[in-house]
Amino acid sequence: MHNDVTATGHAARIATVDALLPAPLPFEVGGDSALLSAEVGDTTAAGLTTCTGLGPDSPRSMWRALVEHRLEVQLAGPDPAAGLDALLTRWDEHLGSLARVGDTECAAVLSRPSRDTAGATELLRHGFAPVGVLAVRPAQRMAAGPDATPGVCIRHATPDDLSTAVALQLELQRYDAQFGRITLRPGVEELITKELLHHLERPEPQVWIAELYGQPLGMVVLQMPDETGWIRHRVAASRVGYLSSLAVSETARSSGVGTALAAHAHQVFDEAGADVVLLHHAVANPRSTPFWYAQGYRPLWTGWQRRPAVRSR
Missing domain, CATH: 3.40.630.30 (Gcn5-related N-acetyltransferase (GNAT))
Structure with missing residues (x-):
């Protein structure tokens, strides 16, 4: 599976969802980031994982956990919800080797276009909750x-x-x-x-x-x-x-x-x-x-x- 193929399909799908969303680009892996992928039939999913840490005296620490594992998601194909479900399973396996069980100062975070509702049920099933919104006027x-x-x-x-x-x-x-x-x-x-x-x-x-x-x-x-x-x-x-x-x-x-x-x-x-x-x-x-x-x-x-x-x- 090629990341640019997934990115192209994802961009075409997102363009129909919300005119104020920026056009996504293929993921570029660098530093400590990693690329995860999954396939379900003709549906492909790609995820770019990153991790950032802050000290408790940082002003930004008020707005987040001290350690954040983030996942950027791109989905292409006829069943994006199934693709996201498979990608989240891959991410769970990845996180299991990086994060300590039960550490409340370590969070898994991802942002999804609000009007792209495919996969919401799968996110809930994997233990995620919608916490914040970036709103636009x-x-x-x-x-x-x-x-x-x-x-x-x-x-x-x-x-x-x-x-x-x-x-x-x-x-x-x-x-x-x-x-x-x-x-x-x-x-x-x-x-x-x-x-x-x-x-x-x-x-x-x-x-x-x-x-x-x-x-x-x-x-x-x-x-x-x-x-x-x-x-x-x-x-x-x-x-x-x-x-x-x-x-x-x-x-x-x-x-x-x-x-x-x-x-x-x-x-x-x-x-x-x-x-x-x-x-x-x-x-x-x-x-x-x-x-x-x-x-x-x-x-x-x-x-x-x-x-x-x-x-x-």
């Missing part, structure tokens, strides 16, 4: 700007807002940690403080505070199109904005603060010429999932995770 180019929300004023954050920003982000992290995308670690407040201070000390910080009748109760953090090279390859668009986080104090929920912040963020991205805006959210979060889709987002990629990567048998 095409630009709307609001010439008149968003409608004003009574009582809400949005302004640039300054270093004087650091304590407020940290408190809002901590509240968001603690709530989201219930749903599997976030790991609360010792020193999380220090990590958040350092990251927000880095944003606030920039010449033009893309951190915005929402005040409700003069009281700061919400915050949004943005990455502009010239900063999003790390995620631009996930969408078929040239200029990509990324909404890093939006936090609203529990006391201000359902007050319009979150909607006002989102509308302001979209206006900023529109003015910067962004073609699309991306953001991550937890699938199981009962607040963020309906909120973001009411703001014009939809799922683009779904992140599936099994943690620990190797379960006890």
Whole structure:
């Protein structure tokens, strides 16, 4: 079986699924990566495995297990679900020689195009759960700007807002940690403080505070199109904005603060010429999932995770 043949068939199939998905390329093996393959009749599957590790003091450690085994998947042929099932079995065998049984700081992770639902049952059968979504919102180019929300004023954050920003982000992290995308670690407040201070000390910080009748109760953090090279390859668009986080104090929920912040963020991205805006959210979060889709987002990629990567048998 040839990887480029699978890639070609996979690309043709994906092109019919979602116009905002980027065109996939044949896998290239390098470093510690490995290529796995499987065949089921006329269906072929290819997977590129990689492993990355972080220290617990890394800011990124809040968003993942310390060790992540990742699998990129390409499926071609008449039965992609069966192809994925066979590939996952091969990956299980591969992981058995690399990961310790029951290690909760070791996760097996893969992303699938959200609208390519073939194989969802097989992922569940192999112990994976849909944990996070990379959602996309095409630009709307609001010439008149968003409608004003009574009582809400949005302004640039300054270093004087650091304590407020940290408190809002901590509240968001603690709530989201219930749903599997976030790991609360010792020193999380220090990590958040350092990251927000880095944003606030920039010449033009893309951190915005929402005040409700003069009281700061919400915050949004943005990455502009010239900063999003790390995620631009996930969408078929040239200029990509990324909404890093939006936090609203529990006391201000359902007050319009979150909607006002989102509308302001979209206006900023529109003015910067962004073609699309991306953001991550937890699938199981009962607040963020309906909120973001009411703001014009939809799922683009779904992140599936099994943690620990190797379960006890």
